[in-house]
Every structure is written in C-alpha cells, then in structure tokens.
Amino acid sequence: MERKIVGIVSGKGGVGKTSLTASLASLAQKDIKTQVIVMDCDVDAPNLAIILPALDEAKIKKEDTFATRKAKFIEDQCVNCKKCIDDHFCEFNALNWDNQNSIPIIDFLKCEGCGACRVLCPEHAFEINTVKSGEIISYKSKIGFPLIYGKTRLGSTSSGKLVSDVKEYVNNSKDIDNSNLILIDGPPGIGCPVIATISNLDYVITISEPTPSGLHDLIRVIEVIQHFGIPFGLIINKSDLKSPFTEEFQKFISDTGYIKLGEIPFDLSIPQAMSYAESVVEFAPDSKASIVIKKIFENLKKILWE
Ligand code: SF4
Ligand code: SF4
Structure with a gap:
C-alpha cells in the first residue's frame, strides 16, 4: 500500500488529540496491513511518549537541534554608555x-x-549566535513501532522549525522504507508549528468537543487545512455531552457537509487509561470509546487506500 501521512490536530489543546493518536497507533500496529511510524509534533508540550514509552530506555536516541538565535553580550567591547537602554x-x-x-x-x-542590539551598539558589544533550541528523540515503543518526537528548549523561538526538523528526521530514517502509515500528533492552535505539521500531509483528522469554543477553534483550524487543500475528516469527542450547544455543533457539521469520521462518547475509560499511561483501546478494548475508535480506524483505512 502506498505510504500515507496523517496528522491529528485540534484548534485547542486538551480535547483528546494525543489520546486518539495513541489509540490509532496501537490499532495500526496490530493491523497486519499497516506498518506505522508515530510522530509527536506538539513540540512545545510533547506527551505522546508518556502513553507510548520506549521498549528499552537504554536505546533512546537524542539529537540536539540548533535553530534559535539569541544575543550575546561581549563585555570587553562595552564602554558603559547605557545607550542600549536609554535609546x-x-x-x-x-x-x-x-x-x-x-x-x-x-x-x-x-x-x-532580532539582531537590533548588534546593529545599534556603536561599540559592537553584542553578537547574535545560534543556540540549542530543542532535541529530537526517537525510539522503538513498547508496542513495537518507531516513535519520534521533538521537544523545544525553554526560551526557544523556533517551534515551527523544530517540527520541520522532526519531519525531515523521519524522512531520512531507515524505518521510512518499511512504513505505509505515518501518524502525527500535531500541536494545538493555528500557529507556525501547526502549519509546519500540516504541510505535505495526505490527510488530516481534526478532533473537537461540541462547545462554543470548540466550534470557534475548529473553524479556525479548518481554514488552515483548507488553505493547503488537504482532505480532512472531523471527530467529535464527548459527543454525548449534555450541552445546549451540542445540537448547534452537529448542525454546523451537517450544513457544511464536512466528513464526520466518528463521534466518541464521554467515557471514563479514557482518563483511566491515561492515568495508567496506556491508550484506551489497549486499556479497555471493549469500552464505548474503544469501539468507536476502532470504527474510526477502519473508516480511515478506507479513505486512505480504497
Ligand atoms: S550601547 Fe553598547 S557600549 Fe553602550 S552600554 Fe550598551 S552595550 Fe555597552
Ligand atoms: S534587540 Fe533583539 S537580539 Fe538584542 S536582546 Fe533584544 S531581542 Fe535579543
């Protein structure tokens, strides 16, 4: 089967994106037709690795990335004029x-x-250097697939670049030739890291909750996806929430005609699975949520390869 790259994104964090990615990854690993690589591109808050830990911690590989620029003060050059502050x-x-x-x-x-201090200081007492901005971590997960993720360093200003670096790392890895599915846990929001994640994907899954802010953020993220012309499908999490807004949310989806991949009901198995650091399809395979997620995975395979 031709290799497909699928991103799981949401307009905001905390709506079940990582939990869903972990479950889809587990299902893909068990499916004899799919050879999956899993990536976490939520580089400012990567936590997929908590649910999908390494088979052997001693074999975890780490690679530093250098994409952030910072000023450095050269005291020997300074004549203490204080212009840098006063001006x-x-x-x-x-x-x-x-x-x-x-x-x-x-x-x-x-x-x-930005380099302004370097340009403006008459004594050239500042220089701009590239500093360590994060790292790329890769390993074989306990479940069996390769997992690769990026992690920004505190103060890094280059999250989007790190996402691109993680994607390039996977493209150059020896595992890529044996894979036919790459699942990416994307960052929330619509900023630079999301754009870096979404570009060049074959398919995007959006997950959101049926709340006013959920709809607002969903519309924003769909705008980004449509900008790139990538096909996408929606998943509603906690779809049975007793909210006066649920009906309006459902109406939005039916009016727009967007593809709905599935509706995951509120299910305590999900937080329980998270507290045991497992995907829900492994922790409680017969739970309401797991049954729906299995159907979503079957749907996804049809969309990607049929
Ligand atoms: S402007 Fe330059 S020389 Fe003057 S105090 Fe600042 S760093 Fe020192
Ligand atoms: S002027 Fe730019 S480079 Fe210099 S300290 Fe401020 S942000 Fe950093």
Whole structure:
C-alpha cells in the first residue's frame, strides 16, 4: 500500500488529540496491513511518549537541534554608555541595566534574536549566535513501532522549525522504507508549528468537543487545512455531552457537509487509561470509546487506500 501521512490536530489543546493518536497507533500496529511510524509534533508540550514509552530506555536516541538565535553580550567591547537602554534598542524588553556593573544584561527568555542590539551598539558589544533550541528523540515503543518526537528548549523561538526538523528526521530514517502509515500528533492552535505539521500531509483528522469554543477553534483550524487543500475528516469527542450547544455543533457539521469520521462518547475509560499511561483501546478494548475508535480506524483505512 502506498505510504500515507496523517496528522491529528485540534484548534485547542486538551480535547483528546494525543489520546486518539495513541489509540490509532496501537490499532495500526496490530493491523497486519499497516506498518506505522508515530510522530509527536506538539513540540512545545510533547506527551505522546508518556502513553507510548520506549521498549528499552537504554536505546533512546537524542539529537540536539540548533535553530534559535539569541544575543550575546561581549563585555570587553562595552564602554558603559547605557545607550542600549536609554535609546530602547530592544523592542522585546530583553535588555536590562545592571547598575552595579554598569552593563546591560540580556534576558535569555525574552530575547528573540532580532539582531537590533548588534546593529545599534556603536561599540559592537553584542553578537547574535545560534543556540540549542530543542532535541529530537526517537525510539522503538513498547508496542513495537518507531516513535519520534521533538521537544523545544525553554526560551526557544523556533517551534515551527523544530517540527520541520522532526519531519525531515523521519524522512531520512531507515524505518521510512518499511512504513505505509505515518501518524502525527500535531500541536494545538493555528500557529507556525501547526502549519509546519500540516504541510505535505495526505490527510488530516481534526478532533473537537461540541462547545462554543470548540466550534470557534475548529473553524479556525479548518481554514488552515483548507488553505493547503488537504482532505480532512472531523471527530467529535464527548459527543454525548449534555450541552445546549451540542445540537448547534452537529448542525454546523451537517450544513457544511464536512466528513464526520466518528463521534466518541464521554467515557471514563479514557482518563483511566491515561492515568495508567496506556491508550484506551489497549486499556479497555471493549469500552464505548474503544469501539468507536476502532470504527474510526477502519473508516480511515478506507479513505486512505480504497
Ligand atoms: S552595550 Fe553598547 S550601547 Fe550598551 S552600554 Fe555597552 S557600549 Fe553602550
Ligand atoms: S537580539 Fe533583539 S531581542 Fe535579543 S536582546 Fe538584542 S534587540 Fe533584544
């Protein structure tokens, strides 16, 4: 079967994206027709690895990435004129004045690496360097498939670049030739990391809850997906929520004609599975949620390969 790359995204976090990815990955691993690679591109808060730990911790591979630029102060060059503060060189408020030593101090977390201080300081007392921005971690999971994820470093300003690096890492890995399905747990929202995740996918699954904010965020993420012209399907999580808004949410989907891949009912098995760090289809295979997720996986296979 031709290799397909599928992203699971949501307009906001905490709506079941990672839990769903873990379950789809488990089902794909058990299916004799699919050879799956799993990626977590939610690089600012990767937690798929908690549900899908490594088979052998000693074999976990880590690779540093360097994509963030930060200013560095060169004290020997400084003549203590304080222009950098008085003339507000830094738009990001990353420069503070050290009264005791009469020198500027760079706030590492606030610095965006824009380079203004380097250009404006008459004594060339700043330089801009590329610093460690995160890491790519890869291993064989306990269930059996390769899992690769990115993790940003505190203060990194390059989450989108790290997502692209993770995707490239997988493209160059030796596992890629043996795979026919790549599942990506995407970041929430519609920012740069989401765009980096969505580009070049074959299919996108969106998951959302039937609430006013859920619909608002769903519409935003669909706009991004449609911008790239990628086919997508919707999953409603906690679809049986007794909310006055549920009907309106369902009406939106039927009016737009978007493909609905399934509706996952509220099921305590899901948080229970999470507390045991397992996917729900493994933890409670006969639960209401697992039965629906299995149907969603069968639906997905038909869409991808039939
Ligand atoms: S860093 Fe440059 S602008 Fe700031 S006090 Fe030193 S010499 Fe003056
Ligand atoms: S590089 Fe830009 S953001 Fe960083 S300290 Fe200099 S002016 Fe501020």
